[in-house]
Amino acid sequence: MKKVKVGFLGSGFIASVHGSILQEDERVEITGVADIVLDNARKLADSLEGNVQAVETLEELIALGVDTVYVTTPNTTHVGPVVKCLEADLNVFSEKPMAVTEEGAERIREAAKGSKGVYNLGMNRRYASTHKKVKEWIEGGALNPHLGQFKLNRGELLKPAWTADSNKTGGFLYETTIHQIDLLPYFFGPVKTIRCEARQNISDNEFDDFAVLVTFENGGIATLVSSAHSGWSFPFETIEIYGKYSTATTAELETVRLSPGLKQQMIAEDYTQVPFYEKGGYVEEDRLFIDALINNTAPPVDVEDAYQLTMLINAIYESAGTGEEIDFASRIKALKKA
Numbered sequence: 557m558k559k560v561k562v563g564f565l566g567s568g569f570i571a572s573v574h575g576s577i578l579q580e581d582e583r584v585e586i587t588g589v590a591d592i593v594l595d596n597a598r599k600l601a602d603s604l605e606g607n608v609q610a611v612e613t614l615e616e617l618i619a620l621g622v623d624t625v626y627v628t629t630p631n632t633t634h635v636g637p638v639v640k641c642l643e644a645d646l647n648v649f650s651e652k653p654m655a656v657t658e659e660g661a662e663r664i665r666e667a668a669k670g671s672k673g674v675y676n677l678g679m680n681r682r683y684a685s686t687h688k689k690v691k692e693w694i695e696g697g698a699l700n701p702h703l704g705q706f707k708l709n710r711g712e713l714l715k716p717a718w719t720a721d722s723n724k725t726g727g728f729l730y731e732t733t734i735h736q737i738d739l740l741p742y743f744f745g746p747v748k749t750i751r752c753e754a755r756q757n758i759s760d761n762e763f764d765d766f767a768v769l770v771t772f773e774n775g776g777i778a779t780l781v782s783s784a785h786s787g788w789s790f791p792f793e794t795i796e797i798y799g800k801y802s803t804a805t806t807a808e809l810e811t812v813r814l815s816p817g818l819k820q821q822m823i824a825e826d827y828t829q830v831p832f833y834e835k836g837g838y839v840e841e842d843r844l845f846i847d848a849l850i851n852n853t854a855p856p857v858d859v860e861d862a863y864q865l866t867m868l869i870n871a872i873y874e875s876a877g878t879g880e881e882i883d884f885a886s887r888i889k890a891l892k893k894a
């Protein structure tokens with residue numbers, strides 16, 4: 557069997573997560589690791605099984621003969637290398653965010669159109685055990701989502717220090733809230749309108765408190781609250797979705813409950829003891845990506861999906877700035893016509 561030859565660009569925390577998962581997949585050979593800090597590349601390469609080379613640049617990584625690159629560098633450094641890889645007809649798994657501007661996302665979208673390589677954005681929350689249950693209940697008809705209440709907070713933007721620098725993160729929504737924003741259309745379907753109020757309360761360079769009101773084309777409504785300075789008061793990540801006499805509730809990526817109807821028994825699942833890589837959705841997103849490469853099927857979060865997520869985040873920032881409601885559905889229609 558011809559193996560998928562994977563290289564990593566960026567060898568920090570998330571590269572080690574994907575590396576540990578992929579080395580267990582017999583369809584994959586991890587060929588090399590590149591990092592501007594060669595010592596970091598060496599550390600990750602040494603921790604992985606097999607003959608994994610450590611290099612400094614993307615060019616050296618490509619020269620090792622990889623056919624697939626995981627781009628796992630900081631947020632604002634994704635676009636250039638992703639475009640370069642796609643132009644070289646390599647497959648790309650990009651960590652979030654796709655880009656931190658629509659222009660950046662557009663460059664990737666254009667590069668993907670002309671490439672034989674496959675693009676995928678890593679949105680692991682879709683495959684988190686808790687969230688898969690909610691999706692299953694919605695798709696199976698046990699829960700028809702009418703109203704949702706989403707929350708994703710951070711305790712602080714102090715550790716590491718760069719999380720407070722929007723030039724490095726692209727902004728708090730791109731750094732943290734992106735995970736919950738992606739789940740809005742994932743659970744409710746296409747977004748119709750966006751309205752956001754945001755404040756700069758603690759941060760000295762960006763909005764750090766958000767209250768977002770979202771309507772959906774199916775008539776659903778959801779609110780999303782996201783604070784960057786809540787002091788690690790748990791649970792900091794929750795979803796509640798209300799259907800007809802029914803509610804699905806998640807707390808962190810640990811527990812999920814469904815109250816399916818009046819006078820019915822609740823269903824509750826607890827993933828506390830499931831390993832982090834698995835309950836966090838990382839194992840499944842990697843498997844689905846490699847499946848797509850081997851079977852020539854669509855990747856889990858393709859370039860259009862990723863592009864629309866970037867548009868959605870931009871629309872939230874735009875509404876925060878102008879105070880206006882945004883007709884997001886019209887933007888998507890215009891995009892499809894273009």
Ligand SMILES: NC(=O)c1ccc[n+]([C@@H]2O[C@H](COP(=O)([O-])OP(=O)(O)OC[C@H]3O[C@@H](n4cnc5c(N)ncnc54)[C@H](O)[C@@H]3O)[C@@H](O)[C@H]2O)c1
Nearest residue numbers: 566567568569570571591592593596628629630631651652
């Ligand atoms: N999906 C998730 O749950 C999740 C979790 C953590 C991080 N992430 C994303 O993964 C990316 C990396 O985050 P991390 O926590 O692993 O960061 P990290 O700081 O642990 O690692 C980043 C590595 O990239 C290297 N690097 C920086 N600029 C580079 C460049 N231009 N070329 C090559 N190497 C470069 C650094 O030296 C470092 O070793 C970020 O985009 C982040 O948003 C996603």
